Amino acid sequence: MTAVVTLVFSSFTALTTQAQPQLALVATYDTGLGGLGSEIISIRETDGIAALTIVAGSVDVLNLSDPLIPQLLRRVVIDTTFGTPNSVAVHPQHNFFLVVTGTPGITGAVAAYRISDGAFLTSAPVGIQPDSIAISPNGQYAVVANEAEGFAVGDNGGNGSLSVLDLVGFNAVTPGLLLVTNVALPSAAGQPGFSLLRTGDASRLPVDNQPATLEPETVAFTANSRYAYVSLKENSGVVRINLNNLKRTYFGRHRFAN
Numbered sequence: 001m002t003a004v005v006t007l008v009f010s011s012f013t014a015l016t017t018q019a020q021p022q023l024a025l026v027a028t029y030d031t032g033l034g035g036l037g038s039e040i041i042s043i044r045e046t047d048g049i050a051a052l053t054i055v056a057g058s059v060d061v062l063n064l065s066d067p068l069i070p071q072l073l074r075r076v077v078i079d080t081t082f083g084t085p086n087s088v089a090v091h092p093q094h095n096f097f098l099v100v101t102g103t104p105g106i107t108g109a110v111a112a113y114r115i116s117d118g119a120f121l122t123s124a125p126v127g128i129q130p131d132s133i134a135i136s137p138n139g140q141y142a143v144v145a146n147e148a149e150g151f152a153v154g155d156n157g158g159n160g161s162l163s164v165l166d167l168v169g170f171n172a173v174t175p176g177l178l179l180v181t182n183v184a185l186p187s188a189a190g191q192p193g194f195s196l197l198r199t200g201d202a203s204r205l206p207v208d209n210q211p212a213t214l215e216p217e218t219v220a221f222t223a224n225s226r227y228a229y230v231s232l233k234e235n236s237g238v239v240r241i242n243l244n245n246l247k248r249t250y251f252g253r254h255r256f257a258n
Helices: none
Strands: 003-010 022-030 038-043 049-054 058-063 071-077 084-090 096-102 107-114 120-128 130-135 141-146 161-166 179-184 216-221 227-232 237-242 248-251 255-257
Touching: 049 084, 049 096, 058 084, 058 096, 096 120, 096 130, 096 141, 107 130, 107 141, 120 130, 120 141, 120 161, 120 179, 130 216, 141 216, 141 227, 161 237
Parallel strands: 038 084, 084 130
Antiparallel strands: 003 022, 038 049, 049 058, 058 071, 084 096, 096 107, 107 120, 130 141, 141 161, 161 179, 216 227, 227 237, 237 248, 248 255
16 A cells, blocks of 8 residues: 555445445545555554654654544654564553564564654564554463465465564653563464465465464454454454453354363
8 A cells, every 4th residue: 555545434324214224435545656655554542642664764743633534643763673564553541652573484573662752672582473453452461373374386474473562561751671571372273264275375285274284364352451462464354352361262153162
């Protein structure tokens, strides 16, 4: 993408008429970077502060408090030692955002930057090729989906995994470390509802739902912040992680627990 587009529903009609809601474009934010444009956006609902990853190696901090007038507050240059910025998450209460950087086949990193001035705070390693990150509604946890995507014919990319961050003691005011627990995913081979008889797009290897072909993609939390659900796109499944004890549960057409 080359821009972030803000959309709103308009012209709603009563459901009894079975009319479809219509979308109306109300504003556009353009990074000005053409093909090196935007990737993932995270918006804090309380004040409209947003962070947007840019594959060229930066994060744009935006003010979307008035969605009709998106404003760039600052462009934060991101350390790309471990790869390009893939995803970002704005903390719901504190003055920082988290960004994951990664590239296929190697261990990636998560880093914290202060929102107000873009200052780098700290970083920590995560799993192979972190693809997305999200912060729980209560601000106590972040979860990273480490995709470990196969990137060449015959190469499975490594084991997909999750990384769980404990953010209770991290507030961007006092010095602190990012406390990361890397969580392996058990085999999902033979589980009902998961992919069968297909191959990886780049690797051309069979997707057998062993850890090396599990590819976590996108993270979402329950409203009470107890669980995170992570899509396993290439596997046609979802893994739920209990943030109290790190217990993992797979969901396909049926489910099983580990």
